Each structure stands twice: as C-alpha cells, then as structure tokens.
Amino acid sequence: MASYLADHVSLAGLHSSYEGQRLVRGLMDVDRWFPEKFVDFEAVIGAWAARVAEIEQSRPVAYFLEKSPPNLVRHDELLRHFSAARVVVTNREPIANIDARLRRPLPSVYDGVDRRDVVGHLARLWVWQSGLLRDAVERGGYPLVTYEAFRSDPASLASAFGIENAAPVSDEPGEASGDRSKGHGSSSQRAQVKLLTTVERRIVHETVAAKPDLLAFFGYAAEGSPSA
Numbered sequence: 001m002a003s004y005l006a007d008h009v010s011l012a013g014l015h016s017s018y019e020g021q022r023l024v025r026g027l028m029d030v031d032r033w034f035p036e037k038f039v040d041f042e043a044v045i046g047a048w049a050a051r052v053a054e055i056e057q058s059r060p061v062a063y064f065l066e067k068s069p070p071n072l073v074r075h076d077e078l079l080r081h082f083s084a085a086r087v088v089v090t091n092r093e094p095i096a097n098i099d100a101r102l103r104r105p106l107p108s109v110y111d112g113v114d115r116r117d118v119v120g121h122l123a124r125l126w127v128w129q130s131g132l133l134r135d136a137v138e139r140g141g142y143p144l145v146t147y148e149a150f151r152s153d154p155a156s157l158a159s160a161f162g163i164e165n166a167a168p169v170s171d172e173p174g175e176a177s178g179d180r181s182k183g184h185g186s187s188s189q190r191a192q193v194k195l196l197t198t199v200e201r202r203i204v205h206e207t208v209a210a211k212p213d214l215l216a217f218f219g220y221a222a223e224g225s226p227s228a
Helices: 002-008 041-058 069-073 075-081 094-103 115-140 147-152 155-160 177-184 186-193 198-208 212-217
Strands: 011-013 063-065
Touching: 002 011, 002 063, 002 155, 041 075, 069 075, 069 115, 094 115, 094 198, 115 198, 115 212, 147 155
Parallel strands: 011 063
Antiparallel strands: none
8 A cells, every 4th residue: 555655646654664663762662552652752753853854855755654553552642743644544354464464574472372373363453453443533533445445446545645636656667556556456365365274264253253343344244355
C-alpha cells in the first residue's frame, strides 16, 4: 500500500520502511506495544523534524507517510503533536495477516515456541489489534480501507487520504502504478495463504470466530474471506 502511494503521490517516508519509530531510541524496544510505555514525544518530534528537513533539502515532498504499527496504541497523543496529519485505518484478513507475519523474522520472545502456539498467539494479537483499529475508526471517524478493498481498487487508498487525481510519479518503466498494482491481484493472495497448514488455519479460524462482530466490522467472514 505504501509502495502504491509512493508511485502516485509526491511523498517520502521518514525511514525506508515508512516506520519513523526506527529513528527514535527506545521506540523499537520490546515494550513498544504497551499503551502505558513512556514516550518522549519531544524526542520524536525532534528526530522526525530533522529527517523531514534532510529530505526536503534534496527534493520537494508534498506528504510524509508514517505507518509504524505501534502508533496504534498512542495515536491520540501523536495526533496532538501533528494536528495537520491525515489518518487512514487499514487492516488485513487474519489468515493473510498471520501468514505475512510468519514470513518476517519473529521477535525473540517466540524463540523455541511451538509453531502452532505461535500461530495461536498471533491470532489473538490480530483480534486485539483489530479491536484497537475499530475503536480508532469509531472514535476518531477515520476512513477505513482494508487491504482487500485496496487490492480491488488501489485508487481508494489515495482517495481515503483526500488526495484526488493521484497519478504515477515515476518515469521508470514498470515502476508506475499500473505494473506494480497488478501484483495485488487475488491470485497472489490465494497462493500466499496456502503456506499455513490446515491445522494452523483451523487455529486462526477458531480464535477469530469468537469475535463475529469484529470480523463483520471489517467485512470478513469467519472462514477468513471477505464477506460478500
């Protein structure tokens, strides 16, 4: 989703991953998901402002995209410091979400843990984080664009940010949206979710099925597919 925006909008990330948390000491510690974690927001503002100035010295940028996942537990405080920010809430259906997490290096807390237990914990984590996302939408009135909706209509993401007439900004063949967005097709996702075993999929389904209202809010069915 970030790549699509970067192809269509004059934007930059504070970090190559679009996660500004990586620029501030302590924000990547193991307690980063604890809502009660102390965050020195003056240090955050200073580090981010310095990075913005550095980038703007090399090229003009209309927007900066920030998507550090733990922002979810402290977005209210962040937005008090960045009042002009535009917010869009995104989510991904649980099977594909957990599969993607397993493709990346897992935190050391999972070292030596049976994979089925890891999958079960990731499913519970999806439920918890999705509850926070729903709360942000309901309390903050932020637009919601699920990953599945984005795959169906990539332009919906820019529209949700209030960016109209977004168009490819790259001059390199194959880098513009048309080619990159083709990689977001449903066949790609179907191939991806097959990496979870039948037992692991059942663990995920049984965990998230206990929260039917949460699934329905995002348009997901208990089977892990978007609702019709």
